Amino acid sequence: MSSPAVCYTLASAPFEAACRIPTLPATHPASRLHGHSYAARVRARLPADWAGFAGAGLGTLRERLGAAVAPLDYAYLNDHLPVPTDENLARWLRKALAGAGVPGLESLGIRSTPDAGVDLDADGRAHVWRRFRFEAAHWLPKVPPGHPCGRLHGHGFEVVLHANQDLGSADMGIDQDGLAVLWAPLGAKLDHACLNDLPGLDCPTSEVLARWIWQRLKPRQPELSWVTVFETVTAGCQYDGEHFRIWKEQRFEAATRLSCAPAEDRRAGLHGHSYAIRLHVDAPLDEVLGWTVDFGDVKARFAPVYDRLDHQRLDALPGLADGDTAALAAWIRAEAAGALPELDRIDLYETPGNGVALCWGALAPALPG
Template identity: 65%
Template sequence: MSERLFQVAAAPFEAARRVAILPAGHRARRLHGHSFIARVRAEIPPGWAACPGGEVDALAAALGECVARLDYRDLNEHLPVPTDENLARWLRDALGVPGLASVGIQSTREQGADLDGGDHVHVWRRFRFEAAHWLPRVAADHQCGRLHGHGFEVILHADQDLAGDDMGIDYDRLAALWAPLHDELHQACLNDIPGLENPTSELLARWLWQRLKPQLPALSWVSVYETATAGCHYDGERFRIWKELRFEAALQLKRAPTGDPRRRWHGHSYLLRLHLTAPLDEVLGWTVDYGDVKALFQPVYQRLDHHPLNALPYLGDADPAGLAAWIREQAAAALPQLERLDLHQTPGCGVLLSWGEGGPALPL
C-alpha cells in the first residue's frame, strides 16, 4: 500500500448546547456544557504553509481561528441541532483547508465523532474496568506470567453513513451495550471467565467483538488499552497493536522565514505512537509482545531522546513530516510489522504517516 502523510491538529473550546432531537427525558436536551476538542486530519499540499515544515503550525492556527468562533458560546445560536456530527460538519465547511480528510469533535474524554468529506461518521465511546489477569503461556520469567492487574480501557467504534442525518448512533446506545460486559469484567480475574483463559489484549478484544457485533452491526473496531501506553485494535479480521513512547528533543526549522522564532533552537515533548500489524500467535495469544516492541525500538529511541534532532544523520529537516519519515526508515529492519506512525509535537498536533491499511484514530 502506498505511503500517506496526514497533518493533524487539535484545538479545545468551551461551549454550551441543547440537543432537542434526543428522546424526551434525555439529559442532553437540557442546556449543558462541554470542554470540547476539535480535531482535523489533512493531506496538506506543498506550498500551503508559509514555509516547508510549517504545515502543522499552520493547520493548528487555522483550526484555532475557527473554533474561536465557538468558544464560550451557546452552540444553538450557530446550529439548530448542535450534535457532535453537525459541529464537525460546521468546522469542515468553515475551515477552508485543502486536502481535508476528516474533522472530529471530542465532546468529553469518553466520546466523540469523526466525519469525513463524504458524510461518513466514525462514532466512539470509551469505557473502563478494573481487573486482574495473568498470561499462562508466556516464558517462566516473563512478568505477565505473574498474577497482576490493570485499569483496562475499552473503546467501541461504530462507522455509519449519515446521509444527511443529524447524528449517528447515540453514545447512550453504546453505553447500554457495554453495561452487561462491564458487570462481567469489572473487579474480576479475567482468566476465570469462559473464553478468556489466556486474556491477552488481542484475545480480550476478539472476545468483546464476538459479543457485541451481533447486537451492533455498525461496530467497526474494538480497542483495548491494557496500559496507558499500549493496546490492541480488532475489526473482526485483523489485529493491530500500538505502543506509545515519549521523548524530549530540540530542533531548528531552518527553512522558516528570516526572523521566524522557529529558526532558533527550541524544543518539544514529543508523543510517538508505533502501530504494528501481525498475525495472531495462536499459542501465545498475541501478535507482538509490547515489551519486545519497546526493546527493539530502543536504539532509535536513544538517538531521539534528549538530543538535538537536526544533528541526526540523513535527516533532511526536523519538522514532523521529515522526522516521521526518518523514524520509519530507522525502525524498519527491527520492526517489519510497523505500518503507521503518529508523531505529535504538541498535544494533538503533528503528523500521521501510514503505509498499511490504517486503523481508527485514538482519542486525546
C-alpha cells in the same frame, strides 16, 4: 521501505461551550441547558508546499482550526446551529475549514467529553465512539518463564467502541447512549474480575480481549466498526473483526530547528518539544501466545532509535532532511525498519494533539478515538 508512505497532518483545538439538544426527549439530560469542554481534531493530507516551507503545514493547520472554533468558544452553540450534536458540530467545522482553504481533509472529529465523540471520515460518513473502563486482574499463561506478564497482576483497562452511525437502523442512528447500553452487560462481567476465569479468556492479551469483545457485541450491534482496548495508557490493540493492530507509545524530550523556515520565523531558531510517539504494528495473531508482537519487544527493538531521539538535538541527526515533525517521522521509519519490520504507522506529536501520522501499511489509518 518499498511501500510508499502517506503523511497526514494532525491538529487539535479546545473550546468551551453551552448547548441543548432540542430533538431529544425532555427527560434526557442533554435536552436541558448544559455545557462541555469540547475538543476538535482534524487530520489532513496537505500538499508539501501548502504553507510555504517544509514543516509549516502543522502550525498553519492548527491556526486555521483555532480560528474555525473561535466563534464557538464560550458561546451558546444553538445560536450557530439549531441541533448542536457532536456530529452536526463536526459537519459545521468541516465546512468552515473548507471555506478557510484547508485542503485534503481526511477526518474531522468532535469530542464533547474525554469519553465520547464523533468523527467524520473523508467521505463525510459519521463514526460515533464511546470509552469505557473496568478494573481487572489477569496473567498470560503461555509467555516464556520469567516474563512479568506470566505473574498474576492487573490493569485499569479502557475499551473504546466505534460504530458507523450512518448505518444505524434507528431514526437517530447509533448514538453514545446506545453504545453505553450495548456495553453495560459485558462491562459488568469484566469489571473487578479475573479475566482468565471468564470463558474464552484463558489467555487474555489485549488482542484476545479485543476479539472476545467484538465477538460478543458485533451480533448485537451490526454497525460496530472496531474495538479498541487500552491495556495501559501507552499500549493497546485495535480489532475490526479481521485485522489486529497494536501500538506502543513513548515520550522523548528533544531540541530541533526548521532549516527551511525564514530567518524571522521562531521555528528557524533552536527550540524544543516534549514529543509523543506511537508505533503501530500490523501482524497476524500468534494463537498460542495470544499476541501479535509483545509490547515489551516493540519497546526493546525500538530502543536503539529511541536513544538517538531522547535528550538530543534532532536537526543534527545524520540523514534527517530537516528538523520538522514530518521529516522526523520519515527518518524514524527508515531507522526502525530493520528491527521492526511489522511497523506500518507512526504517530508523532510535538504537542498534545498536534503532529503527523505517517502511514504505509495495507490498513488505512483508523479514525481517532
